[in-house]
Amino acid sequence: MISRLLAPLRASFAAKLLVGSLVLALILIGGISAYLIISRNAQTVAGALSNSDNRVSVMRGAIQQLTGTTSFSTASGLATQKPLIQALTAADPATSVPQTFAGSPPVDVSSEVLLITDASGHPLYVRAAPDLGSIPLAPFESTSAVTAALAGQRCTLAEEPGACGVDLIGGTDPSYAVAVPVLSNGQTVGVVAYVAPLQDQLTRFNTLFQFPTAFIPLNDPQSVIRLSRGAGSAGTTPSDVLSGLKSHVDLVHATYVAPLDPSGTTGQVAGSFAAVTGPDGHTIVGYVGVEVPLAPFIGDEQTDELTLVVITVFALLMMAILIIVFVEVVVRRPIRRLERGVKRIADGDYTTAVTMRSRDELGRLASSVNRMRDSIAEYTSEIEQARARLDNAVQSVSGVSRALTTTTGGVAALQREVVRTAVSIAGEGSAAALLVREGEAFEVQAVCPDKASVGDLQRWDRFPTVLKGRIVRQTKSGAGSMLAVPMFYQDIVVGVLAVVASQAKLAPAADEEEVLVVLANNAAIAMENTRLYEQEKETVHRLRQLDAMKTDFLSTVQHELRTPLTAILGLSDLIDMCWDRWDDAPKLEAVRDIQLAARNLYDIVETIID
Structure with missing residues (x-):
């Protein structure tokens, strides 16, 4: 079925050109459309990230400049009050400090906890602002801001003795804490601290941010605490944000899927997180962040896509009409004339030239066909010459083989x-x-x-x-x-x-x-x-000579050894037979002959050995 549908396409160059042009136009227009859509998406994401960066910068500034400055100023004022100084220098500060505030409570800062300690950091008085309700106060007694203030730190907000920064109360609850030392005659007699839970502070300033907020503690960067609308919830830190936290940069942002409201609805957000330091003023303890939904930044992309489709279809139709006219006038007619001329040459007619008035590629092709007709005889001659050279090459190769086998x-x-x-x-x-x-x-x-x-x-x-x-x-x-x-x-x-x-x-x-x-x-x-x-x-010839010499040598040695041995054996047998009949003189003479033969044999053996 497919072969029958493609048969006209295979048989027509014009159809191939038309289809190829349409496909090329479709790819070109589709690529441009895709590029525009992708560029718009990238711009949308960049705009959302820029918006979230601005909001998180405002949020960090609000925490430091509004909460921090107000709390530090209030704590500094309270630390200079004479009744408090007298209570801290009394014999029993644990009793005198609460009694001091029994009749006249200290100034309450909205959504903050007041903590007063002695010079060793032991809590003497803890009080929560009325708007915090009945929250547990024990975790606030161990804020590290007190330790930093007693260690002589200086708050970066006012460049005065004291500490200010984000502290993890109980190791999990992020809060902004300030602490000011109470001095008496140049000696530190106690500390006044205000601790503001970030969840309540962010709820206060929500009109500035307008979007969900979060906090990532650096001691547990895998977890993110979302603090929006007074309802804290824990989640997992997105991988793109986590990779930025590991390098301890000041600002980290990324797009990811996150909850959009307390009900659990999720969606794409642009999250930006800014680093905050602890009460010591230089150690990064975590990152506060804003998660801005991407939905408000995304326009009506379907309308743009429909517009692109209409433009694409219209462009394809116009291009198809233009290509059909172009192919008929510029391609098909010249090709038919060229085809008829080539058929004549294939049938053996080398006298009629192919007529072509154009000077384009088809005209040059017709000229090439005419030159091919004129060059057939020349090519035939060259083929014969090439054959002769091939024969010579074969003979040369045969000569090489013959030379190498000699x-x-x-x-x-x-x-x-x-x-x-x-x-x-x-x-x-x-x-x-x-x-x-x-x-x-x-x-x-x-x-x-x-x-x-x-x-x-x-x-x-x-x-x-x-x-x-x-x-x-x-x-x-x-x-x-x-x-x-x-x-x-x-x-x-x-x-x-x-x-x-x-x-x-x-x-x-x-x-x-x-x-x-x-x-x-x-x-x-x-x-x-x-x-x-x-x-x-030469080696074989030499070995043969050595073999002949060995044979001659063995024959000579055999003859020379056999002669004295024969004499010894013969005389020995003769003495054995005639021993009883011979006198001593013949016996001695026979023994001397045996000795002489043995001595000759000994000389022969010595000669061979030497």
Whole structure:
């Protein structure tokens, strides 16, 4: 089914051009549309992140400048009150301080807890603002702001003795704490501190931020505490935000999915988190943040997409009409004329030219067809010449094979065959020489033709380069040309195959040079094989001579040893038979003969051993 539908497309160049143009236009317009949509999305995200960055900066400033400044000013004023100083310097501050405020309570700061301690940091008086209700006060007694104030820290808000910053009450509840030392005669007798839970402070300033707020404690960066609308809830810190927190930068922002309201509805938000320091003024203890929903920043993208679709369809229709007209006038008609002309040439009509009035690609194609018709005879001649060159190449390869297999005639015969083959490859008017390396020089071993003279090859100034394993080709006016091909054996230049032509035009061609390279490289191996073959023949001949000498030696030794042994055995047998009948004189004479034969045998053995 698909093949039948695609058959007209395969058979028509115009249809292919039309479909290809439409597809290209669709890809181009679709790509532009996608780029516009993606760019708009990126701008939307960038705008949301910029908005959240501004809001979190305002939030951090509000906490520090409004809550911090008000609390620090109130604490400083309370720390200078004489009744409080007298109560702290009394014999029993734990009793006198509460009694001081029994009749006249201290100034309450909205949504904050007042803490008064002695000089050792022990809590003496704790009071929560009425709007906080009945909250547990014990966790506020251990704020680190008191410790920082007793250690002599200076608050960065007023550059006065005291401490100010974000503190984690009980290790989990973020609060903004300020502490001012109470001085009497230059001695610290106590501390006045105000601790403001961030959840209540952010609820107070919600009109400034208008969006959900959060806090990430640096001692547990995996957890995020959302503080919006007075309802704190814990969650998991987004991975993009977490990676920024690890580098301890001042501001971290990212887009992610987060709860949009206390009911649990989630959506894409742009979250920005700003670093806040602890009461010591320099240690980052966490990040306060604002999570701005992306929905208000996203416009009506469906309208834009519909507009892009309408523009795309209209552009495709207009382009299709233009392409159809263009293809019919500019492509199909000239191609039909060109097709008829090519058919005539295919049928053997080389007299009628293809007529084409245009000078574009189709016109140049028609001119090329006409030139092709005129060049057929020339191409046929070139094919015949190429065939002749191929035959010569086959003969050259056969000559190389024949030269490399001439091993039984010795190295000299092989060298003569190699230079003869080189001359046959290089052609008439050339002479070849085979040179063997002797140290840093070369010695001529064979020349072809026999009476030819290649002259002193050192007169070619580039000839020594062949020692580096490079092919040297050089032409000199009046001297002809020279081609020197290095001969390698085990990656070492062992010789040179040089071809000298009396005229530059007779120099070997590129294809002939390739054959000469093959001949030279394989000739080096063949020469080594021939040398090893002759060495082996000489070794076999020497072994045969040694074997003959061994046989002669063993025959002589056998004869020389057998003669005295025969005499000893014979005389021994004779004494044994005639012992009882012989007198002493014959017996002694026989014994002396045995001794003489034994001494001769001993001398022979000593001679063999020595």
